[in-house]
Amino acid sequence: MTDKIIVIDCLGADEGPEMVVSSISKALAELPSLSFALVGPKDLIESKLKELGSDMSRVEIVDANETITNFENPMTGIMTKPQASLVQAMKLVGSSDKYIGMITAGNSGAILVGSVRFLMNEQRTRPCMAAILPNAKDAFTCIVDTGATIDVDSYQLHEFAKLGSDFMKKLYKIDSPKVGLLSNGAEKTKGNKLVKETYPILEADTSLNFVGNIEGNKSLSGDCDVLVCDGFAGNQVLKNTEGMAKNLITDIVKYSKKNNRPEFMEVVQYLMSKYDISSLGGAFVLGARKTIVKARGNSNEKTFVNLSRMLLNYHEGISIYNK
Amino acid sequence: MTDKIIVIDCLGADEGPEMVVSSISKALAELPSLSFALVGPKDLIESKLKELGSDMSRVEIVDANETITNFENPMTGIMTKPQASLVQAMKLVGSSDKYIGMITAGNSGAILVGSVRFLMNEQRTRPCMAAILPNAKDAFTCIVDTGATIDVDSYQLHEFAKLGSDFMKKLYKIDSPKVGLLSNGAEKTKGNKLVKETYPILEADTSLNFVGNIEGNKSLSGDCDVLVCDGFAGNQVLKNTEGMAKNLITDIVKYSKKNNRPEFMEVVQYLMSKYDISSLGGAFVLGARKTIVKARGNSNEKTFVNLSRMLLNYHEGISIYNK
Numbered sequence: 281m282t283d284k285i286i287v288i289d290c291l292g293a294d295e296g297p298e299m300v301v302s303s304i305s306k307a308l309a310e311l312p313s314l315s316f317a318l319v320g321p322k323d324l325i326e327s328k329l330k331e332l333g334s335d336m337s338r339v340e341i342v343d344a345n346e347t348i349t350n351f352e353n354p355m356t357g358i359m360t361k362p363q364a365s366l367v368q369a370m371k372l373v374g375s376s377d378k379y380i381g382m383i384t385a386g387n388s389g390a391i392l393v394g395s396v397r398f399l400m401n402e403q404r405t406r407p408c409m410a411a412i413l414p415n416a417k418d419a420f421t422c423i424v425d426t427g428a429t430i431d432v433d434s435y436q437l438h439e440f441a442k443l444g445s446d447f448m449k450k451l452y453k454i455d456s457p458k459v460g461l462l463s464n465g466a467e468k469t470k471g472n473k474l475v476k477e478t479y480p481i482l483e484a485d486t487s488l489n490f491v492g493n494i495e496g497n498k499s500l501s502g503d504c505d506v507l508v509c510d511g512f513a514g515n516q517v518l519k520n521t522e523g524m525a526k527n528l529i530t531d532i533v534k535y536s537k538k539n540n541r542p543e544f545m546e547v548v549q550y551l552m553s554k555y556d557i558s559s560l561g562g563a564f565v566l567g568a569r570k571t572i573v574k575a576r577g578n579s580n581e582k583t584f585v586n587l588s589r590m591l592l593n594y595h596e597g598i599s600i601y602n603k
Numbered sequence: 604m605t606d607k608i609i610v611i612d613c614l615g616a617d618e619g620p621e622m623v624v625s626s627i628s629k630a631l632a633e634l635p636s637l638s639f640a641l642v643g644p645k646d647l648i649e650s651k652l653k654e655l656g657s658d659m660s661r662v663e664i665v666d667a668n669e670t671i672t673n674f675e676n677p678m679t680g681i682m683t684k685p686q687a688s689l690v691q692a693m694k695l696v697g698s699s700d701k702y703i704g705m706i707t708a709g710n711s712g713a714i715l716v717g718s719v720r721f722l723m724n725e726q727r728t729r730p731c732m733a734a735i736l737p738n739a740k741d742a743f744t745c746i747v748d749t750g751a752t753i754d755v756d757s758y759q760l761h762e763f764a765k766l767g768s769d770f771m772k773k774l775y776k777i778d779s780p781k782v783g784l785l786s787n788g789a790e791k792t793k794g795n796k797l798v799k800e801t802y803p804i805l806e807a808d809t810s811l812n813f814v815g816n817i818e819g820n821k822s823l824s825g826d827c828d829v830l831v832c833d834g835f836a837g838n839q840v841l842k843n844t845e846g847m848a849k850n851l852i853t854d855i856v857k858y859s860k861k862n863n864r865p866e867f868m869e870v871v872q873y874l875m876s877k878y879d880i881s882s883l884g885g886a887f888v889l890g891a892r893k894t895i896v897k898a899r900g901n902s903n904e905k906t907f908v909n910l911s912r913m914l915l916n917y918h919e920g921i922s923i924y925n926k
Contacts, residue, residue, distance in 0.1 A: 464838040496842025519819030524847035
C-alpha cells in the first residue's frame with residue numbers, strides 16, 4: 281500500500297459493484313501514488329480486480345454485502361445497519377490518517393447523517409455539499425450548498441462560504457477565490473430574509489474575497505468561484521443547469537434529425553463532453569473530518585477515476601479540515 | 604377606438620420610447636381588434652406614429668415625461684411621483700373595463716407596489732409574477748412566482764398555484780393544467796419547510812390538477828404546465844434558464860469559430876430563436892384587477908407585439924380575475 285488511501289464504497293451505484301471495481305482498476309493504473317480500500321462483496325471485488333490485471337499490492341478489501349437503499353430513512357439506516365458498506369466505509373476512513381477521503385454513490389441522506397455521526401470535526405461545522413460546475417469563463421464554479429442542509433441560517437451560510445472558499449483554494453490553487461451570494465438581484469438590498477441577513481456577515485469577514493450578490497443568470501458566468509446558497513436554492517441551481525443542458529442538447533438532436541443535418545451531432549458531442557455531469561460530477565461533502573465524495577447514482581466507469589484524481593488534488597492542497 | 608384597449612407605458616425600456624412606439628405601430632398593423640393607450644411624451648409619440656403611418660384612430664395618448672428609475676425606492680417612487688408614466692398608466696388601466704391590461708418595461712418593484720396600491724382586487728390576493736418558458740415538450744411552462752414575493756407562506760403559494768392554473772387555462776386553453784411544486788426531490792417528503800407545508804394544501808385542493816413535487820432538472824421538462832415556487836426560488840429558475848441558454852449558445856459560437864465551422868451558426872440561430880427571452884418574454888403580474896405585463900428592460904421591437912398578442916389571447920379566455 282502507498283501512504284495515501286481512498287476508501288471506496290462499492291455498493292450504491294446504479295450499474296452495480298462490477299462497474300465500480302472496473303473504474304477503480306483504471307484509477308489504479310492512472311494514479312500510481314494512490315491505494316484503495318474497497319468496501320463491498322469481497323469475492324466479487326477480488327475476482328474482478330484479478331481478471332482486469334490490477335495491482336493488488338495497492339488494494340485492501342473489506343467485506344460488506346448490505347446497503348442502505350434510497351427508500352430507507354437515512355437515520356434509521358445508519359443506526360440499524362452497522363454492516364452496510366457505507367457505514368463500514370465511513371468508520372474506516374475515520375480510523376486513520378492514511379485514509380485521505382472516501383467516494384460513495386450511496387444514499388445522499390445517509391451520507392450526510394453518517395458524516396455527522398462518524399466524522400464530525402471539533403468545530404462542529406454543519407456539513408454542506410459542494411458541486412463543481414463548468415462556467416462561461418472555461419473554469420469551474422463551486423456551488424455550496426447543493427442540498428445537504430435545506431433549511432439554514434446565516435451562521436451556516438457563512439460556514440459554507442468559508443468551506444467553499446477553502447475548497448477552491450485547495451482544489452484549483454486559486455489564491456483568493458471570489459465568493460458570491462446567490463440572490464434575486466445584484467444590489468445589496470436584494471434577497472430573501474436569509475440572504476439579507478447573510479450579506480453583512482460575509483462582507484465583514486475579511487478572510488473572504490466577497491464579491492456581493494450574484495443573480496441566477498450569472499450563477500455560472502464565472503463572476504465568482506464560489507456561489508453560496510441554502511441547500512434548497514443550490515439544489516435548484518445544480519439541477520436546473522443539468523436540466524437546461526439536457527433540454528438544449530435534445531433540441532439540437534431533434535433539429536439535426538428533422539433537417540437531415542447529421543454534421544450538427546458534432547455540436548451535440550462537444551456539449552455533452554463539456555456538460556457531462558455524470559463523469560465530471562459528484563458532490564463533495566465539506567465540513568467533516570474527512571472529505572466524502574458523493575458520486576451520482578448513474579456514475580459510469582470514468583466517474584470514480586475522475587473523482588479519485590480530484591480528491592487527491594484537493595488533499596494535496598493546503599489542508600485545513602482534513603486533519 | 605375598438606372596444607379592447609391595452610395601456611402602454613412608453614417609458615422604462617432600455618432602448619427608449621421610440622422603440623416602444625415603433626413596436627406598437629407594428630402591433631396596430633398586426634392586431635386589428637386592439638387599440639392602444641400610450642402613456643409617455645406626447646409629441647414624440649404622435650410624430651413617431653405618424654411617421655410610421657400608423658392607424659391613429661385606434662390610438663389614445665396620455666402625456667407623461669417622468670419615470671421611476673431602477674435606482675429609486677419603489678414605494679417612494681409610487682407615492683411621490685403621480686405624474687410618472689407608470690403611475691398614470693396604472694390609474695388609467697383601472698379606470699374602465701375597456702382597458703384590458705397594460706404593458707410596461709418599468710421598475711419591477713414599482714409595478715408590484717403600484718399593482719397593490721391601485722389595482723388590488725377584493726380578494727386581496729398577493730400578486731405574483733408569472734413567466735412563461737419553453738419546455739422540452741415543445742410547449743410552455745408557467746413559473747409562478749418569479750420574484751414578486753420573495754418571502755412567502757404556504758397560503759400565498761396556494762394562491763399562486765390557483766392564479767397560475769387559471770392563467771394557463773386562459774392563455775393556452777389547457778383544460779386542466781398540471782400543477783407541480785418546485786422541490787429538491789420528487790418524493791412527497793422532500794422540500795424545505797415551506798414546500799412541506801404547501802404540499803398537503805395543494806394536494807387537498809381538488810380544483811387543481813396537482814402532480815406533486817418537481818425537481819429542478821425537471822422544471823422545464825414539460826411534466827407540469829404550472830411550476831409553483833416562492834419568488835426567490837422562481838427567480839433562480841427563470842434566470843438560470845436564461846443564463847444556461849446563453850452559456851451553451853456562447854459555447855457553440857466559440858466552438859464554431861475555433862474549428863472554423865461556420866455552418867454551426869445555424870444551430871446558434873435556432874436556439875436563439877427558441878430561447879429568445881427578450882422577444883418572447885415578459886412576466887405577467889397576476890392577482891390584481893387588471894393584468895399587468897412586465898416587459899424586460901432590454902425589450903426589442905418584437906416584444907410589445909408579442910406581449911400584446913398574449914394579453915389579448917389571455918383576455919379572451921375564461922376571465923375570472925380581470926373583471
